[in-house]
Amino acid sequence: MEVESSLVSMKTILLVLNYTLVVWYCFMVALSLFGQYIGQSRYRHKPEAKSSKLPFAEAEGVSIIRPLKGVDLELEANLRSSFIQNYPKFEIIFSVASPEDPAIAIVDSLMQEFHNVDSRLIIGDHQVGINPKINNMVESYRTAKYNIIWVLDSNVHVDKDTLGRSVDQLMLPGIGLVHHLPIAVQPATYAAEIEQIFLDTNHAKMYLAINGVGIASCVMGKSNLYRRSDLDKVGGLEKFGKYMAEDNIIGEALWHQGLRHRMSSDTACQALGPISLKGYCARRARWVRLRKYIVTAATLVEPFTESVVCGIMGAVGARNIFQIPISTFFCVHWTWWFVNDCLLYRTLVSSSSLHTLDAQKPLKIWRFLRAWVSREVLALPLYLYAMAGTKISWRDQEYKCISDGTAIAVSKELDTQPLLTATA
Structure with a gap:
């Protein structure tokens, strides 16, 4: 009787496990389709920017902060997109740490070309923490004319109506942050194509779906608008200088005030240019190492959201419950996953x-297809490699990630662990 009882218990456990695998797979399919739906409905048809039609006296002023370091690909076009915003009241503040930075010449040229646009350049940073981007922006944040701050990375290009549509969203009741979907264009190498596929497929649909559900903060800092008065309630920008992933921490700080996030129908567009395979791997692993102490639960679940692991889980469950051959299920799974990504x-x-x-x-x-398969196959090995380490390199400086989400600078001479070198 005890043997029979143990067998029954084991069968029950296996049955529950198999159904769990199938349920998880169905959940991921639904989440992927939801991300696809948002992408198709939001980015095919952009609404008119109502705030752009307001007179100067009635419009909400916006301070655009663009931190700079070096000359990114398409830098002039990226910065120019700030000057031509179709919005009645804004200023542009360029921040650069070093007076020798080559980006200064491009900024000076654009400021002369668009002399009628309220813009200025701030040279020199303030060491308020380990994060060089925050150190670079502190003075700009403190001296901004307007309450609405738009932090816009130097490698990002935006549409001329992005500001107007974003202010429309920020003015909605209960909204404290507006952000834009990061996408990539102009890959010049095979590895850059893999990077583009990652950002414009898997990352995009998950980012859209998670923000569509809206149960937690999920923000990337390439293009964010929020009110300085809201951030000052939790210590202001400089409080976040001790974090490397300051974008996510700022988003959570605003979320915990009861302020929800919105996305407009605009994208934060980045031209990739040439990237090496090593550089691609470093970027992806760097993301994991930055996130694993900040959004631990989501990072631990990440492998099970990928097409290979998720497909295997669904295939095993479907075989044990519905007697569908694993090879048949996985082929169908990978085909629809590919088509779904391709459409988005x-x-x-x-x-x-x-x-x-x-x-x-x-x-x-x-x-x-070549880049997509490479991205999917590399996802799990890169994840495992990243989870095993804590060291990263960002903008020519090496850091060690700490379990509280902060980081410390490390000496190259003392470092013995493989580094992940990546740009922002």
Whole structure:
């Protein structure tokens, strides 16, 4: 009787496990389709920017802060997109740490060209923490004319109506932060194509779906608008200088005040140019190492959201419950996952605000397939590698991530662990 009881218990456990695998797979399918739905409905048709039509006296003023270091690809076009915003009241503040920075010449040229636009350049940073981006922006934040702050990375290009549509969203009741979907265009190498596929497929649909559900803060800091008065309630910008992933921490700080986040129908468009395979791997692993102490639960679940692991889970559960061959299930799974990603990719690339020769041209299908398969196959090994370490390198400085989400600078001479070198 005890043996029979043990067998029954084991069968019950296995049955529950198999159903769990199938339920998780169905959940991921639903989440992926939800992200696809948001992407197709939001980025195919952009609404008119109502705030852009307001007279100067009635419009909410916005201070655009653009931190700079070096000359990013398409830097002039990126910065120019700030000057031509179709909005009645804004200023642009460029922040650079060193007076020798080559970006200064481009800024000076644009400020002369658009002399009628309220803009200025601040040279020199303030050491308030370990994060060089925060150190670079502190003076700009303190001296900004307006309460609404738009932090816009130097490698990002935006549409001329982005500010107007974003202010429309920020003015909605209970909204404390508006952010934009990061997308990539203009890959110049095979590894850059993999990076583009990651950002414009898997990352995009999960980012859209999670923010669509809206049960927690999920923010990337490439293009964010919020009110300085709200951030000052928790210590202001300089409080976040001790964190490397300050964008997510700022988003959570505003969320905990009861202020929800919104996304407009605009994208934060980044031109990639040439990237090495080592550089791609470093970027992806760097993201994991920065997030694993800040959003631990989401980071631990991440492998089970990927097409390979998730597909295997669904295939095993379907075989044990419905007697569907694993190979058949996985082939169908990978085909629909590929088609789903391909459709979203084409929509996002075609909506790009960077109007250069190749920016809005999707990859040929065979190149898309090559990059897509490479991205999916590399996902788990890169994740495991990243989870095993704590060291990263950012903007020529090496750091060690700490369990409280902060980081410390480390000496190259003392470092023995493999580093993840990546740009922002």
